Amino acid sequence: MLVIPWFVGVSDINLTSTVPGAYFAIMFPGLISAFGVFLMRQFFETLPDDLLEAARIDGMSEFGIFWRIALPLVRPALASLAIFTFLGNWNAFLWPLIVIQKPEFRTLPVGTALFNGEAGTQWGLIMAASSLAVIPVLIVFAIFQKQIIEGIVLTGMKG
Secondary structure: OOHHHHHHHHHHOOOOOOHHHHHHHHHHHHOOOHHHHHHHHHHHHOOOHHHHHHHHHOOOOHHHHHHHHHHHHOHHHHHHHHHHHHHHHHOOOHHHHHHOOOHHHOOHHHHHHOOEEOOEEOHHHHHHHHHHHHHHHHHHHHHHHHHHHHHHHHOOOOO
C-alpha cells in the first residue's frame, strides 16, 4: 500500500541514481514509524506528573522540562527504539530491492540474495556475507547495552 507512493515520491525528486540520494531513498521509509511514535508516547505517559509539575513550578520552560527531565528518563525506550529501527532497516529487503537501480548501492540482504541463482547457490559467499551482516548489529547492541539493561530493570516499577 505504501511502497508505490514512496517510490513515486523518491523517483520524482531523482533520489535513486545519485550517491547521497540513494542512501536517503533507502532510509526514507524507516525514519519515522507508527510503532516508534506509539512506543515513545506510551513511555512518556509513564512519567510522573508530579515531577513535571514541580519543574513547571520551579520556572523551567517546556523545552527545558523535555530536555533536562523527560528525555533522560526515557533513554531506555529511545535505545530500544533505536535498536528496533536499526534492525528493521538493516534487514530490509523489499524496499532496497525496488528503489536501488545501481549495483554499487545494494544493501547486504539484496546482495546476499544474488548469490542464489540459476547456476547454483554459492553457500560460502552467502555465509561470509551473513557473518559480515551481523557485525553492525552487534556493535549497535554493545552501544545500547547499558540502556537496555536499565530498561529491563525499570520494567514494572511504578514511578
